[in-house]
Amino acid sequence: xxxxxxxxxxxxxxxxxxxxxxxxxxxxxxxxxxxxxxxxxxxxxxxxxxxxxxxxxxxxxxxxxxxxxxxxxxxxxxxxxxxxxxxxxxxxxxxxxxxxxxxxxxxxxxxxxxxxxxxxxxxxxxxxxxxxxxxxxxxxxxxxxxxxxxxxxxxxxxxxxxxxxxxxxxxxxxxxxxxxxxxxxxxxxxxxxxxxxxxxxxxxxxxxxxxxxxxxxxxxxxxxxxxxxxxxxxxxxxxxxxxxxxxxxxxxxxxxxxxxxxxxxxxxxxxxxx
Amino acid sequence: xxxxxxxxxxxxxxxxxxxxxxxxxxxxxxxxxxxxxxxxxxxxxxxxxxxxxxxxxxxxxxxxxxxxxxxxxxxxxxxxxxxxxxxxxxxxxxxxxxxxxxxxxxxxxxxxxxxxxxxxxxxxxxxxxxxxxxxxxxxxxxxxxxxxxxxxxxxxxxxxxxxxxxxxxxxxxxxxxxxxxxxxxxxxxxxxxxxxxxxxxxxxxxxxxxxxxxxxxxxxxxxxxxxxxxxxxxxxxxxxxxxxxxxxxxxxxxxxxxxxxxxxxx
Numbered sequence: 394x395x396x397x398x399x400x401x402x403x404x405x406x407x408x409x410x411x412x413x414x415x416x417x418x419x420x421x422x423x424x425x426x427x428x429x430x431x432x433x434x435x436x437x438x439x440x441x442x443x444x445x446x447x448x449x450x451x452x453x454x455x456x457x458x459x460x461x462x463x464x465x466x467x468x469x470x471x472x473x474x475x476x477x478x479x480x481x482x483x484x485x486x487x488x489x490x491x492x493x494x495x496x497x498x499x500x501x502x503x504x505x506x507x508x509x510x511x512x513x514x515x516x517x518x519x520x521x522x523x524x525x526x527x528x529x530x531x532x533x534x535x536x537x538x539x540x541x542x543x544x545x546x547x548x549x550x551x552x553x554x555x556x557x558x559x560x561x562x563x564x565x566x567x568x569x570x571x572x573x574x575x576x577x578x579x580x581x582x583x584x585x586x587x588x589x590x591x592x593x594x595x596x597x598x599x600x601x602x603x604x605x606x607x608x609x610x611x612x613x614x615x616x617x618x619x620x621x622x623x624x625x626x627x628x629x630x631x632x633x634x635x636x637x638x639x640x641x642x643x644x645x646x647x648x649x650x651x652x653x654x655x656x657x658x659x660x661x662x663x664x665x666x667x
Numbered sequence: 668x669x670x671x672x673x674x675x676x677x678x679x680x681x682x683x684x685x686x687x688x689x690x691x692x693x694x695x696x697x698x699x700x701x702x703x704x705x706x707x708x709x710x711x712x713x714x715x716x717x718x719x720x721x722x723x724x725x726x727x728x729x730x731x732x733x734x735x736x737x738x739x740x741x742x743x744x745x746x747x748x749x750x751x752x753x754x755x756x757x758x759x760x761x762x763x764x765x766x767x768x769x770x771x772x773x774x775x776x777x778x779x780x781x782x783x784x785x786x787x788x789x790x791x792x793x794x795x796x797x798x799x800x801x802x803x804x805x806x807x808x809x810x811x812x813x814x815x816x817x818x819x820x821x822x823x824x825x826x827x828x829x830x831x832x833x834x835x836x837x838x839x840x841x842x843x844x845x846x847x848x849x850x851x852x853x854x855x856x857x858x859x860x861x862x863x864x865x866x867x868x869x870x871x872x873x874x875x876x877x878x879x880x881x882x883x884x885x886x887x888x889x890x891x892x893x894x895x896x897x898x899x900x901x902x903x904x905x906x907x908x909x910x911x912x913x914x915x916x917x918x919x920x921x922x923x924x925x926x927x928x929x930x931x932x933x
Contacts, residue, residue, distance in 0.1 A: 563759035566728055567817075571824050572748035581776065585763045594683030662804055663763045 448630035458636040467621065468636070472644060475606055475618040478534065480650070482541020483602045487595055489542070490549035494594075497550075498557025499579075511550055513652065519544045519605045523612055537609045538619075544605040545598035556590020557583065572592065588663055592656050596667065599652060603645050620642070671737075672828055672860040673702040673725055675925065678734035680720050694720045696886035698734070699733040700879065707854055707861045709871040710889070711915065712881030714924075718864040719755075721881075722832050725862060726752050751821030753831040756814040760805040766816050767792065767801040773824035784823065791819040794853065815849070820915060822853065829861045834872070847873050851900060868915050872908055873901055878915065882922045889917050 434452050441451035454667075462468035497504040512600035520538045526536040560583050568582045569575075610619025618637050654665055680695035681840040694717040702708040710718050723729045724736050727746040736743040738750060748751075752759075761769050770791060774784035792798045797879075806812055813832050819904040821829060847870060854861060854874075865871050870876045872895055881890040894914060895908050 432806065461906075518777070561758045563754050563756055566726070566746065566763055566777070567759045567820075568772065569728075569746035569753065570726060570748060570750055570752050571820065572686075573776040577776050582761065584759070586762070605928065660763070662765065664806055 406610070436513065437488070447629050447631050450635055455635045455639065455652045458630070458632040459639065461628075462621075462633065462636055462643065468640060470619045470622045471616065471637070472640060474616045475610065477598070478537045478606050478610075478617065479541055479602045482538040482544045482606070483595075483599055486542040486545030486598060486602075487539070490546045490594075490598075491553050491591055493551045494553035495557050495584070498554040498560075498587070504554070505560070515547050519581075520608045520612070523609055527613055532613060536563045537614065540605050540609045541602045543594075544579050548593075548598040548601055549594040552594025553587065553591045556587045556594070560586045565649065576599060588660055589665055592660070593666060596649065596652060599644070602641060603641065603648075607641065672677060672704045672706070672739060673700065673708075673862060674735075675724070675858040676735045676737075676767040677710050678721075678724060678731045679691050680717065680724065680729070680735060681732040691752075694886050694887060695724075695731075696888055698888050700889055702860060702862055704860055705858045707863065707874055707876045709875035709878045710862065710864045711868065711871045711919070712866065712887070713883055713919065716881045717880055718866075718886045719832055722752075722862065724831050725828075726750055736787070744894055748777070748824055749827045751824055751826030751829050753814070753821055753829065753834045754818045755833040755836055756803065757810065757817070757837075760813060760816055760820075762805045765802050765804055766797055769805065769816055770797075770820045770823050772820065783818075787825070788823050793821045794822075795819045795849065798899050809842075810838050810848055814838065814846060818850070818853070822857070827858050827860065829863075831861065831863045833864050833866065833876055836866070838893040843867075845869070849902075850874060855899065868912055868919075869903065871908040871915070872897070872911050872917070880915070880918050890922055893918075 419596040428517065437452050442572060459468070465518050487531075493507065497507050515634045522543060523536065523540060526539045530539050564582050564586060565578050570595045573581065606617070607619035607622070610617035611623040618641055621636045622637035622641075625637065653665075656665060656667075675698050677864045678695055678698040679693065683693045698721065700721075712718050718793065720729070724731055725738065725743065727750070727923060728746075762773060764772065767788070774788070789798075791803050793891055795818055795851065797815055797819060800808065800812065805816065808816065817834065834847050838846060853875060857889050863871075875895050878893045878895060880891050880893070881887050882890050893911065895911065897911070898907070902908065920932060
């Protein structure tokens with residue numbers, strides 16, 4: 394009779410008991426999201442069934458539209474155009490707003506000079522400038538991109554300036570008594586400390602850019618997702634309009650996801666609020 | 668007599684009220700203080716009596732409204748690496764840098780090659796018990812560990828004088844006791860001049876060579892100065908300790924009794 398050799402159980406630090414439990418909750422979290430989507434689709438289907446397809450198309454017909462529009466290339470083209478406008482406008486807006494806001498946040502004189510203008514134009518919606526933008530930059534890409542620049546400029550500026558102005562004094566003081574120069578404090582302490590605020594501003598700015606580009610494309614464009622949505626109305630192709638709306642949501646989600654991914658990659662040690 | 672490491676003469680500090688702009692609050696009035704080279708000096712006083720203001724003056728973060736602040740015989744004009752500050756708040760850490768990057772920040776900013784600071788930094792990280800945590804970020808550390816990062820960061824920079832602003836006020840009693848022992852140990856090995864601000868009487872007796880009582884504000888100054896003639900390492904609850912404790916509390920109570928009624932009916 395052979396008794397199984399009793400190997401002593403290694404007593405190490407307690408294994409992460411949370412592992413499987415947490416995975417379970419995560420699964421359940423995803424499951425909940427899927428469930429919510431299914432329920433929404435069911436409610437949508439019921440709503441579509443009791444109304445006319447011109448008034449409220451069913452998920453299936455919207456799916457069909459999505460498929461057709463993708464296949465004939467008009468949706469990918471519109472997505473590319475809209476993405477291009479948002480990306481260029483938003484990037485230029487950030488490139489202008491961030492340095493300006495950093496200076497304004499740190500130098501009181503500059504802040505007093507610039508802030509009133511920003512506070513004033515903050516209440517003028519980007520679309521109000523569309524007519525003027527077309528007059529100045531033409532009916533083509535220029536006017537649309539100018540509108541996006543204007544849109545992102547404000548959110549990014551306001552966030553960055555608030556962030557730069559409210560940077561805690563103590564890390565800067567610590568750096569000074571560790572022998573850092575004023576310039577080093579600015580570049581190696583104040584700027585890194587402002588990074589989270591800058592990123593939050595950029596993220597919000599991107600969201601607003603999506604809203605602006607669609608509005609601009611609806612009013613004055615013959616390309617882009619906004620145009621596609623608005624144009625569907627003319628031919629009573631309501632399903633196409635919904636296809637465009639869903640595409641916009643997906644575009645925003647993807648852009649935001651990529652932005653967060655990139656931000657975490659670029660600033661792995663920062664505590665980012667997203 | 669050798670020149671004092673820190674010397675304050677008739678220092679006054681007045682703050683303008685930010686909201687009204689007119690009313691000025693005189694935090695410090697005619698402060699005189701001499702801290703000897705290699706001495707551990709504790710400033711003891713109630714909250715809001717201007718202890719931190721005084722420390723900020725010595726650090727060079729703010730300038731006095733009147734009077735002179737000298738460090739090693741030179742007037743203080745700006746913060747410099749000869750005076751290392753350990754702040755009360757752990758927000759003073761660079762929270763986007765690892766423990767090691769925090770500790771090496773000073774030498775790196777000054778362009779010292781790694782070969783020159785590496786041994787010293789490694790010693791410091793081991794001394795404060797953070798060697799195993801050197802790649803962590805400040806937000807992954809406990810409060811006591813964060814304050815040890817601050818201490819290591821300052822020591823790795825080799826200052827002549829350590830200025831410590833209630834560094835353990837936010838810690839729990841157990842961790843605080845532990846940190847006080849650590850500071851005593853570090854101080855005994857390095858023998859740097861220390862100006863330590865606290866409102867904790869036992870902490871002051873535990874650590875200091877001399878204790879200066881700050882009077883209640885406004886117009887605070889340094890009242891009585893007590894010598895602590897207890898052998899190190901010190902024990903709490905010894906007769907000498909308790910005796911001094913009572914003397915100090917009495918002195919603080921006296922100061923409180925002397926407080927002038929603030930402008931109630933101005």
